[in-house]
Amino acid sequence: VSTDPIRFLDGMYYVNTQVGEDLVTNPEPNSLPEELLLDAEGKPIVLSRSSLAKQGQLLMSGTQMLQLRNNLKTIHDRFKTLYKVEDGDDFAVEIEFKITAGNKLAIKQARPWVFAPPLTLTPEVAVPSNKPTARSTKEGRTVVTKLAPLVPNAAASWSMSGPDKGAFFIWTTPTRRDLYFYPQDYENPEDADGDNVYSIVLTATDPDSGEKTNIDFTMTVVNDADDDSGDLPVVSIRPLPGIVEGGLATFVVSADPAPAGTIAVNVNIGQDGRFLWSSGMVTAWVSTSGRATIGSRTRDDDTDEPDGSVSATLRPGVGYTVSADEGTASVGVADNDGPPDPEVSVTAGSDVTEGGDAQFTVTATPSPTAPLSVSLTVGQEGAFGAITGTQTVTIPTEGSATVAVGTADDDSDEPDGSVSVTVDAGDGYTASATQGTASVGVADNDDPPPAPEVNITASRGGSEGENVTFTLTAAPALTSDLAVLVTVAASGDFGVSTGSQTVTIPAAGSATLTIATTDDDADEPDGSVTLSLNDGDGYTVGSLSTETVSVLDNDDAPLATSEVSVTSGGDVTEGADAQFTVTADPAPSAPLTVNLTVGQEGDYGAATGTQAVTIPAAGSATLTVATTDDDADEPDGSVSVTVDAGDGYSVSATQGAASAVVADNDDPPKTDEEESTGNADVDLGQVEVGRRISYVAPSLRPAGAEDCIVGAGVLWKRVGGQEVVTRSDNGFSLDYSGGLPRLSGRAKLRAAPALYRIEYVCGHPQSWSGSYTIAVEVLGAGMGFDADSLGRRTLYKGQQRTIKPPQLFHAEGAVTYTVSPALPAGLSLDTASGVISGAPTTLQGQATYTVTATDSKTGGAQTAAFDVRLSVVSGMHWSASSMPDMVFEAGERIEIVPPALVNPTTNLRYTYSATHNGVLTMHPYSGRLLASSARPMVKNTYTITAYEDRAYDDRTPQRISITVDVEVQDVHLLGAGQTVSIPAMALPGLSGTITYSLAATPALPGGLSFDSETGAISGTLDAGRTQAKQTYTVTATDADGNTADCRFKIEVRNLVLSGTQSSYSVGAGDPLSISPTRSGGIGAVSYSISPASSELPSGVSFNTETGAISGTPSREFAEKTFTVTATDSANPPQTASYSVSIRVDPSAKAPRVSITAGSAVTEGANASFTVTATP
The missing domain is CATH 2.60.40.2030 (CalX-beta domain)
Known part of the structure; x- marks a missing residue:
């Protein structure tokens, strides 16, 4: 569609695509549509992905999407011109398209969208009867108003304001938005004006756009002389004993007197503290026993926090009143976590000069209750004589201790450095994440030696292609390598690498810089290379700071071309x-x-x-x-x-x-627009009533014009000397089956000669028009039907169907109907109306039936007939008669696909229901039951229903169902030797006092026992004993004898480390690898090492994710024992450890090197040292 009906973004086109369609209305089974918004360049915004596309891919390529959008824009613009749509008017065009297996875009049809001005409607209010009515209620009544009809936006959030909002509350769940009105006393009104009219303003807010809709809402309370609200059950709530965090806070809801039938009581769950997994409104189903038990699971965390409570407050509802004295209850929740270990931080004192002591303050927060030993690591930057490595400091109960690190005052000039102290991990405390290390600056106090002077002392040039050289010399002699900054410049084009460079002069005192030149074939002038010394650190530039050498060209001059x-x-x-x-x-x-x-x-x-x-x-x-x-x-x-x-x-x-x-000097020919339009005339003469007119439509296309692709026809009728536009007249209308429009239909009534004009306007590929006139006179005739045939009708076996006859004209007296041959079994003909109805009972191929009408005209009966082609097929049904039971484990992703549909129809949708509240949702277009990470659920029967989401004139929509039992079992992973408590799962459909029983097999793991009163399993598991995953069944029975089963699984694991030796000895330079094998852990497992990994041999590291010790030690290491501990994610966690001693011996591949000094000397003599490698 050439608009965005989803997000209403300008310039975006909406696309809905399916996979493998024979028709647009017949997608692949279980296919979910892909929904896109295309911008002007055909680039998509993905709204939803197809279930049949590959992961991360779309159904169409970028080229196909751009082609589709460009074609739709062309059609949109042509329609806009044809219908004379003004800029700014709401207008769009919808197309149906296919992309064939040959990668060809086929556009099937186009339809314009015309938007009427928006209507402003007064919302209706629904009361418990679900019928629109005035906003009033008798005193003492709870009124529930569904908010969805007021603003049909399922995602809208609701709030209220106004003087009387205390008389209302809004109940919001994932599927409901309800407004509750509390029962009121007419004689003692509590509204702001005291007139028993309670007023609020409801506000609905769109979460995406932020737009708000306000609705003035009033509820009038009227006097009820026969007030029976006092006869309703009074509901109260009381708590069961307090619990420890992780337990189930339980409440008993009672109704007095007991209700005649089960009532739904609204309860709001809240908390003091942070213990609940979820809070908010829940429903307590109070049966005829008068009691119901509800519970809210608390969370067992590792946070030390004050004790708290879980509260339950009764809220008004239908069919009961809330007790004034026992409407709220709370269950105490005790925290089971000890106070956290103190956090140890370190702060630095002022910077010092070498020779001074660096001061550090180590602080424990909060202060320890007893002296606390803290491990530290001392390090330094530079060589200032600090004693580095691991140290220990004891923090007294005052909370802090001072650490002093001494430095040495030497005579060496060196850069300033620092001394650092880092808090290491240890027992009884944690190291601060932000203040776990500190450093004190150490300033050097020695003067630097005189800087050497650098000069360019030699150079050599050459011909192109030869190297040129420069010699740099530093004096006096150097004690270490010296980096000198230079700049290379060149004259001419000889391939010299110019710019800044660094030349390193070794301790010997001189270095040669070699610069390459390129030998080309071009005749050019001689050039040169210049080297310049730049200022830098650690030296001064002498008087010989620049030197230039020549580069000679060696090519002959070229001949002139x-x-x-x-x-x-x-x-x-x-x-x-x-x-x-x-x-x-x-x-x-x-x-x-x-x-x-x-x-x-x-x-x-x-x-x-x-x-x-x-x-x-x-x-x-x-x-x-x-x-x-x-x-x-x-x-x-x-x-x-x-x-x-x-x-x-x-x-x-x-x-x-x-x-x-x-x-060009030739004149252009005349264009198509200069040609005259076509016209013609047709005289049909006289036509009898009930007869279909027939004629050949004249061609309207002007000479030279192309055939029309996009056009429209208009029917005119001359009335009183003027032409008026009409869609149909006396049974006549326009028919386009031959391409161009023509007059078609059957004359209904006798009429004088009439003159019609048919005009055709072409909009694409050229603009042209043509018209012709038709003269016709309708004469009287005998009885006849409006149509000769009803065409083909497909009936479904067993489904009620009604087929009405065409309109009958000019019958006189009573009419009777007959049919030939006999109708399929289950169908009958009404001889007085001609209606065929019934539900066919047998399958049948297509057959033609003729229905004849006979009237009672004086002087001779008239007859007329029509035919209908009927076939009886199997209706929509499942490909399988049943679905197997489905059992899953908690946390699994669930996708349950129903059997394929046989003979599915168009406009197909799915819905579902369950015997009790469940954890699954449904995709409405495929019928799949889904859960991304399922919560535990007792066996629940889901009914999946497929139905036709449309209305039919002659039959009811098809609707079929199938059931599947689904169970989600909780899995309890336990550690050997742990003390555990597994509370009973809340079971639906039970009320009052509940007793529990555990199936005899399998037996519980050693150390655990079952409580038949609470349904809980608790105890301390046997140390070292494991158990494979087993399924257990607990049956709960209430006071009325109702039962429910709960199944869950228990697996006992024991964390074990194996696969290592007690000691390892390698040579320096040889690889070391110690990798333990872990089994039996629960959840993620982390590893720690003691002493700290910083004390491992140089070149060896510790992996906290695998517990492995590996690397290549670089030097000798005295034997030392380390302990590696694994900790899993159980509650409480399991631990396992292994100890290993490590020794690194001198390696034959790496001799030990030592140095000894000779005798003392007097200045001016040589000092001797001996360096020895062994072996």
Whole structure:
């Protein structure tokens, strides 16, 4: 559609596509439509994806979407012109299209959308009877008003304001929006004005656009002399004992007296604290026993928090009143989490100078109740003599301790550095995420040595292609490598890499910079390379800071070559010669042959193709290209000449081609618009009443015009000397079955001669029109039907059907009807009305039946007949008679697909119902039952219904159903040795006192027991014992003997680490790999190591996700024992660990190197050292 009816975005087109359709109305079974919005470039906004498309893909390519949008825009613009739609008017065009297997777009039909001005309607209010009525109620009554009819926007959010809003409340659920009005006492009004008229303003807000709709709402309370509200049951609520977080907060709702039938009591669940999984309005179903039990599950978290409570408040409803004294109850919820470990942070003191102590303050928040040992790691940047590594500090109960790290005052000039302290992980505390490390700056106090002076002391040039060199020298001698900044510049084009560079002078004191040049074939002047020293760190630039060397060219000068260009002598008219001048610069010393290509645009008889021209020593030559003078009207064209490559010359880069315009001198022919429109006349003469008119429509297309693709016809009738437009007259109307319109139909009544005119207006591909007149006189005739045949009617076996006859004209007296042959079994003919009705009982192929009407005309009965072709087929039905039971585990994605439909029809929709509240939703176009992550649910019977979502004149829509039992079992993953408590699941349809029983098999895991009063399973599991997943069945029975089963699964796991040795010994430089095998964990498993991973051998690391220790140790490491602990996500978590000792020995591949000093010396003598490698 050439508009956006979904989001109302400007310039967007809406597309709805299905897969594998034979017809637009017959999609592939279980196909969900793909819905798109296309912008002007055919780029989509995806509203919904097809269920049959590949993951992440769309049904159409980008090229197909652009082609579709462009075609629709063309049709839209043509219709807009045809219907004379003004800019700004609401108008759109809808098309039906297919993309064939051959990738061809086929547009089947187009329909215009015309938008009427919006209507302003006064919303109706629905009361419990669901009938529109005045907004009033007797005193003592609860009134429920459905909000959906007021503003039919399912996503709208509702709020209210006004002086009397305390008398109302809004109940919102995923499927309902209801307004409740509390029962009132007429004699004691509580509205703001005291006149028993309660007023509010309802506001509906669209969540996407933010638009608001306000509705003034009033409810008038009238006196009820026979007020029986006191006879309604009074509902109260009381709590059961308090619970620990993670338990079920339970309430008992009682009605006094017990109701005659089950009533729905509205209860609002709230909380003090944060313990509930969900809160809000729930329903308690109070049966004739007078009692119902409801519960709200609390969450067992790891957060230390104050104790709280879960509250339940009765809200007004239909069929009961709320107790004034027992309308609210609360169940205490006790927190089971201890206070958190203190968080340890570290802050730095002031910066120091080398030789001073760096001060740090380590703080625990909150202060510990007993002295707390905290592990620290001391590190440093630079070499300031700090004692680094792991240390321990004890924080007293005051909450903080001071750590001093000493530094050494040496004589070495060095950069400033720092000393850092980091809080490591440990027992009884956590390290601060934001203040877990601190550092103190350490300033160096030694003067730097004198900087060496750098000069360019030598250089060498050469010919192109040879290297040029520069020698840089630093004095005095260096103690380490020195980086010197230089700039390379060049004169000439010899491929020198210029710009800034860095030259490293080793401790020996000099370095040579080599710069390459390129040996090319171009003759060019000699050049040079210049090197300049730049200022930098650690040195000074001497007087010899710049040096230039020569680079000599080694190529001979080239011979001169002429450059050839071409210019045009000017534009011409067809029949004249076009002149071109071809020039060589410099002029050749001898005649030069040049290759050319002659071309043309248009059809002017030019001799095109390759030609040659000879340029004399004078330097230029003229080329003449002749054109032909014809009689054809055609667009202006041109003749061009292009210089081609050849020997002894080059082609000009800027003037290598030229062209001359050739003007046409012929007049254009007359256009189609100048031709006259077509017209004709038809005289039908006299036609009898009830007879169909027939004639051949004349051609209306003017001479030279194309056949019409998009057009419209208009029927005119001459009345009183003037023509008026009519859609039909006396049974006549326009018929387009032959392409152009013609008058068709049966005359209904006798009429004097009438004159009709049929006009046809073509809008595409050309604009033209034509018309013709028809003269006809209708004479009286005998009895006859409006139609000879009702055509084909397909009936469904077993479905009621009614077939009415065509309209009968000019019958006299009573009429009786007969049919031949006999109708299919189950159908009958009403002999007085001619109506065929009934439900066929047997299948039958198509057969033709003739119905004859006979009147009682005086002097001789008249007869008339019509026929109808009937066939009886199987109606819509499921391909399978039943569906198997479906059992899932909690958390699974559920998609239940019903059996395929046999003989499905158009406008098919699905709905469903369930025996009790469930966890599944339905896709209305495929009938699939869905849940993205299913919650536990006892066995629930879902009824899936497929129905035709449309109305028929002669039959009721088809509607068929099938049932499926669905169960979602909770899965309890338990850790061996854990203390667990599994509460009973709330079961539907039970009330009053409930008792529970557990099936005898399988037996519960060792250490667990079952409570038949509460249905809970609790206890401490046997340590080290595991159990595969088993299914258990609990049966609940209420006081009335009603039962319900709940099935769930229990699996016991034991976290175990294996697959490692007790000790590992490798050589330095050899790989180390320790990888444990884990089994029996619940959920995600993390790993920790003690001592910290920072104490592993250098080059070895610890993986917190796998518990592996691996790497290549770089040096010797004394034997040390580490413990790795795995912790899973159970509640409480399971842990398992393994210990391993690691030793790294010296490797034969890496000798141990040591150094010893010789004797002391007096300045001026050499100091000796001995460096030794063993082995």
